[in-house]
Amino acid sequence: MNQVVLKAGKDKRVRAGHLWIYQGEIGIIGIGVKPGEVVEVLDNRNRFLGLGYYNYSSQIAVRLLTTIRERVDEDFFRRRLQGAIRYRERVKPGASCCRLVYGEGDLLPGLVVDKFEDYLVVQFLTMGMEVHRDLILELLVELCRPKGIIERSDLSVRHLEDLPERSGCVYGENPGPLLIRDNQLQFRVDLLEGQKTGYxxxxxxxxxxxxxxxxxxxxxxxxxxxxxxxxxxxxxxxxxxxxxxxxxxxxxxxxxxxxxxxxxxxxxxxxxxxxxxxxxxxxxxxxxxxxxxxxxxxxxxxxxxxxxxxxxxxxxxxxxxxxxxxxxxxxxxxxxxxxxxxxxxxxxxxxxxxxxxxxxxxxxxxxxxxxxxxxxxxxxxxxxxxxxxxx
The missing domain is CATH 3.40.50.150 (Vaccinia Virus protein VP39)
Incomplete structure (x- = not known):
């Protein structure tokens, strides 16, 4: 695995719990690191800080995924998604609509998933999530059994990652105007055309x-x-x-x-x-x-x-x-x-x-x-x- 070594003193924020590493904080980058590739992050004394994905096109060069040595593979993403889903079941029991994955808040930086009744809306905001897009969609189908998944990766922030904007129905059906419930009240939303993810x-x-x-x-x-x-x-x-x-x-x-x-x-x-x-x-x-x-x-x-x-x-x-x-x-x-x-x-x-x-x-x-x-x-x-x- 390629490595990214931080400059002296630039590890304090990461040790305090932050997940972002900026380009200017990096001293050494492994040869041939590809955009979105997972790298080891080390401090200037070669002590392990975590694993994250790298993108030279973004000012935020590395976004950490984990602070332990583990494989970032299908099982990794399945566990993270399962953890996010179980958390919502605890804090919003019975809710038919909620944010199912909130990027850094769920240790999945760059990924947003909203649940609207039987449908999901997803946003892949960074190169590191983009390279795992197909796997994440497959896992969301497996874990949530939605009637459809709408992608709303149509935000300008993707340009900062050298990614084009994209939107559309990527699984199942597009419900068109959808009736949702919020605090027992009804609202009609458009998941594909509405602002952000629809509501x-x-x-x-x-x-x-x-x-x-x-x-x-x-x-x-x-x-x-x-x-x-x-x-x-x-x-x-x-x-x-x-x-x-x-x-x-x-x-x-x-x-x-x-x-x-x-x-x-x-x-x-x-x-x-x-x-x-x-x-x-x-x-x-x-x-x-x-x-x-x-x-x-x-x-x-x-x-x-x-x-x-x-x-x-x-x-x-x-x-x-x-x-x-x-x-x-x-x-x-x-x-x-x-x-x-x-x-x-x-x-x-x-x-x-x-x-x-x-x-x-x-x-x-x-x-x-x-x-x-x-x-x-x-x-x-x-x-x-x-x-x-x-x-």
């Missing part, structure tokens, strides 16, 4: 967390997408819900999802830029009792963080101005590069500028089916705070 499973527990707060409240759901928060709010007793999204297709699906659950009389949806809508509502001195802010990631790189900070502050400031004392703000960020402490500072600054005093009710993150691996902070990306306006 944002990471917010499932946070949507359920609305239940104690929303009854009898006039609710606004900004960046509503297909209406998942909005429909949950109505189901949990909101007096009325208005969902806003810039996408006409998303708003149409949101209205359909409200109707699917018999909640169309309390739900309405509007196609609009959420920034402009919040600003206009503030000018009109509108009031809402509960507001949900669940925007898409405002930044996918550290370089764009400054602009993202301005965006997060603006929407939180505008929302807080629309909430009276006793009002509830549910505010989220899925931007990994926005640290939770910085998100907290942004909200505090927005509250000060809006002249609102707020108190924290809940500090939440992604669901347990998106496990956070200690030592790999990148596995924790979703931030969800629930605040009450007290004056």
């Amino acid at each position: 944002f499973l990471d917010q499932s527990a946070n949507r359920a967390a609305l239940a104690p707060y929303v009854k009898g409240r006039k609710t606004l759901d900004c960046f509503c997408h297909v209406g998942s928060f909005a429909v949950h709010a109505a189901a949990y007793g909101a007096s009325s819900v208005l969902g806003v999204d810039i996408s006409e297709d998303a708003v149409r699906l949101a209205a359909e999802n409200a109707e699917l659950n018999g909640l169309q009389e309390r739900c309405s949806f509007k196609t609009a830029n959420a920034f402009d809508f919040l600003r206009d509502q503030s000018s009109l001195r509108e009031r809402y009792d509960l507001i949900v802010l669940d925007p898409p990631a405002f930044t996918k790189s550290k370089q764009a963080l400054e602009g993202a900070v301005r965006g997060y502050k603006e929407i939180n400031l505008r929302a807080l101005k629309l909430l009276p004392p006793g009002g509830i703000l549910v505010t989220c960020s899925c931007s990994h590069h926005l640290h939770p402490d910085l998100f907290w500072e942004i909200i505090a600054a927005a509250a000060a500028d809006a002249k609102r005093r707020i108190r924290l009710l809940e500090r939440r993150t992604q669901g347990l089916d998106h496990p956070i691996l200690v030592g790999v902070p990148e596995t924790e990306y979703l931030k969800c705070f629930i605040f009450e306006v007290i004056q």
Whole structure:
């Protein structure tokens, strides 16, 4: 097996539990290492650190798979997939939809598998997983017995690994628009054409967390997408819900999802830029009792963080101005590069500028089916705070 030897002092992060090794941390690379090939990783004193796959095209040169000497073969991947499946059976018993494999969080960096009823959606995001693609698909069929597997490896991140984007039905049948259940509510999703893998499973527990707060409240759901928060709010007793999204297709699906659950009389949806809508509502001195802010990631790189900070502050400031004392703000960020402490500072600054005093009710993150691996902070990306306006 080829070897990768790290420079002096560059093993500390790996020893602390991280799975990534950057190109600049490598001192010696074995001759003829192929993209995606599994290599031994050694420190500068030739002490074994683990096995991982290498790709010279990526800034993340090696992603560790294991810290013990073992064969990375069919049995290895079967054990890892079985472990991921058993974990979901413990933390989400009986769930018909969940994230079945969460990359680094399941020690399978570069692989994502979502379960939607009897179907799977897979993403191969790195060269190391791409070279094992056929084997992993075979194992997923063996272990899960799905009616179909849809591949959604159509993300730009694959270009960083020198891989083309790809999508399509790779096993069984494509269900087309599929009816799924989330917290006992129904939603229609498109696994092949919808955003990401079709539906944002990471917010499932946070949507359920609305239940104690929303009854009898006039609710606004900004960046509503297909209406998942909005429909949950109505189901949990909101007096009325208005969902806003810039996408006409998303708003149409949101209205359909409200109707699917018999909640169309309390739900309405509007196609609009959420920034402009919040600003206009503030000018009109509108009031809402509960507001949900669940925007898409405002930044996918550290370089764009400054602009993202301005965006997060603006929407939180505008929302807080629309909430009276006793009002509830549910505010989220899925931007990994926005640290939770910085998100907290942004909200505090927005509250000060809006002249609102707020108190924290809940500090939440992604669901347990998106496990956070200690030592790999990148596995924790979703931030969800629930605040009450007290004056």
